[in-house]
Every structure is written in C-alpha cells, then in structure tokens.
Amino acid sequence: MLYPFIKPLLFRLEPETAHNLTIEMAKLSPVIGKLTGQPIDSRLSLKVGSVNWTFPIGLAAGLDKNAEALTFMGHQGFGAIECGTVTLKPQLGNPRPRMFRYPDEQSLRNAMGFPNQGLLEILPRLRAYGGATPLGVNIGKNKDTTAEESIEELSLLLETMEEAAQYFVINVSSPNTPGLRALQEKTYLSELFTELNKVRNGKDLYLKIAPDLDQNKIVELTHLAQEYKLTGIIATNTTIMPDRGVGGVSGVLLREKSREVRKIILKESTNLELIAVGGITDPQDLFNLWKDGGKVAQVYTAYVYQGPDLLKKFHQELVNFVKKQNMTLEKFFELPLSERQYRL
C-alpha cells in the first residue's frame, strides 16, 4: 500500500542512494516492516535442511549486506533472511556508480564487489537478532585475499559466526570480485569443503553458484556438494551480459537462464536441498520451480520493483494453494513428485 507512493520517489534517486535510504528507514523503523508485511502462517512453513523456513520465499543475499535490517525483513514476511556477503575485513567495494536499473525489464545490474563492514561489525548484530525468521549468512573472501589464503579466511568466518545463524552460504559466484568465479574449481572446493566441514559443527552449509556455467560444470559441482555433505546449492547468482556493461544482471533478464541451471541440479536427484534464486518475480515462478522438483526460493530484484506487495501476492496465492490442497505445504512436499497435484 505504502510502496506505490514511495517507489516513484526512490526511483528518482541514483539506485544505490535509494538502496541506502531504504536500509536506513528499515533500520530505524522495524514497525513499518510489520505494518506493511505479512504475518507468519504456520500452514506455509517448510523445513529446508535443518531450518524451518516460515514461508517459501526468502530474502536473497546482498540486500542487507551488513545485517542492519534483520528485524524489518523478518516482519516483511520473508521465510528466511540471508545477510551478507560478509568478508573478514571491512571493504569498500568497487567505485560508484555500481548499481543500475532496467525498469522496463524489471531487472538490475550491479558491480558492487562485496562492500561490507566486515565480520567484527556485523557479528554483534547477528547475535542481537531475536526474530522468528531464520537467519542465513553469506560469506566471501576479501578482494585482496589469494585463493590459498581464502580457505583459512572462510573457515575463520564460519567458525566465528557459527552459533549466530542457522545456515551459511559460500559465495564463489559473484562476477564482481576479480578471479572469484575461478574458485568454482573442483580441487579448490574439495579443499575448502574439507576445512569448512571441520568447523561447521553440523550447521547447514550451501554453495551459491553462477548461472554462467556449462552443464558439465553444474553437474560436477552438484556431485561435489553431495560428496562433501553440504546441505545444498543456491542457484543462482547474477549473470554476466557484457553488452549491458560490467557486473551481473538480475531479475527478469536472468529468469530463464537461472531456471535452466536449477533444472540441471534437480535432475541429478541428489538428496541436496536447492534454494532457487534468480528472476523469481511472480507466484507462477514458484509453482514452476515446484513442478521442476524444487521447494523454496529467494528474491532480491523483484522486491526492489514490487516492494512489500510482492510478499503479499505470494502470500495470497499460497494461502489459496494450501486451502485448495487441503494440506499444509510441509505435507504437500512429503508427497512424491508424481503424486503432487497442482490445484491452483
């Protein structure tokens, strides 16, 4: 209700300025988050790994990089909130401008480069968070850290924050840190997962992958995640579209590519969880994911364009869905894929 009035004002500002203003407002006034948000409905909760998502749509990484607006985002009705990417040391990221809008295509392009306040600033906020919505933390290496050093760095990040969140995500798929995507290599990841498994203390752990990988690589990473007993894969990060400029593109322009990557992962029929992200814009995208064999999704760009109405729309569709199915979502997902009927 409020967002249609605020959005034209925000969209008149430079995208990152609008983003920062939104985070400031969310930080100062969690109550606005509640007034414009959707209440938790137990029929719509779902177990993902060992975490109880309160709703099948979570907040993707990168929007609340510094974990400043967790309570607000929980009140909005997201089913899980992923903050970060958090790095060990604070860093400024790439020079501005580094966020661009494509309103006609409901898409964004960003070349942020992990600007964030670093582990020591962010950790107390994670510890102070007491909301009902589960919390995930997305971690990455600092820009000037080498591949060899990054294993120790990521282990330290995970070990230090382990008790303060419900799940963790390794981000080796951002196009905005030079050389980062090269870390999607098998030898590097095998070593990394071995070290992370020593410190994760049973905590859920995901690998977030890029949409710009070929099919063999996607299959290889899926098997690797399975072999090292990760909880699952988050697919996908933003896509490179050099004709648009530097950075990674998200939103509707990414939708089909991202879905194809997810289909490859889901076809491998492992016991991994899949968190879908990339172009999830309408309830139909979630239903398509379910038909492909997936369960939960995250959003970033669609939330920028639609605001709290996005969650309202999903909430209404999902309440209708469980009513028509006459069972909770948790029960629905206990059915084998072949026995699920989509009474929409």
Ligand SMILES: Cc1cc2nc3c(=O)[nH]c(=O)nc-3n(C[C@H](O)[C@H](O)[C@H](O)COP(=O)(O)O)c2cc1C
């Ligand atoms: C401005 C911006 C910043 C982002 N920052 C991060 C980040 O720090 N870490 C990360 O893993 N993903 C980051 N992402 C990627 C999103 O989490 C998500 O994977 C991607 O945008 C695709 O989802 P969408 O189409 O719903 O936006 C960022 C995306 C945007 C648009």
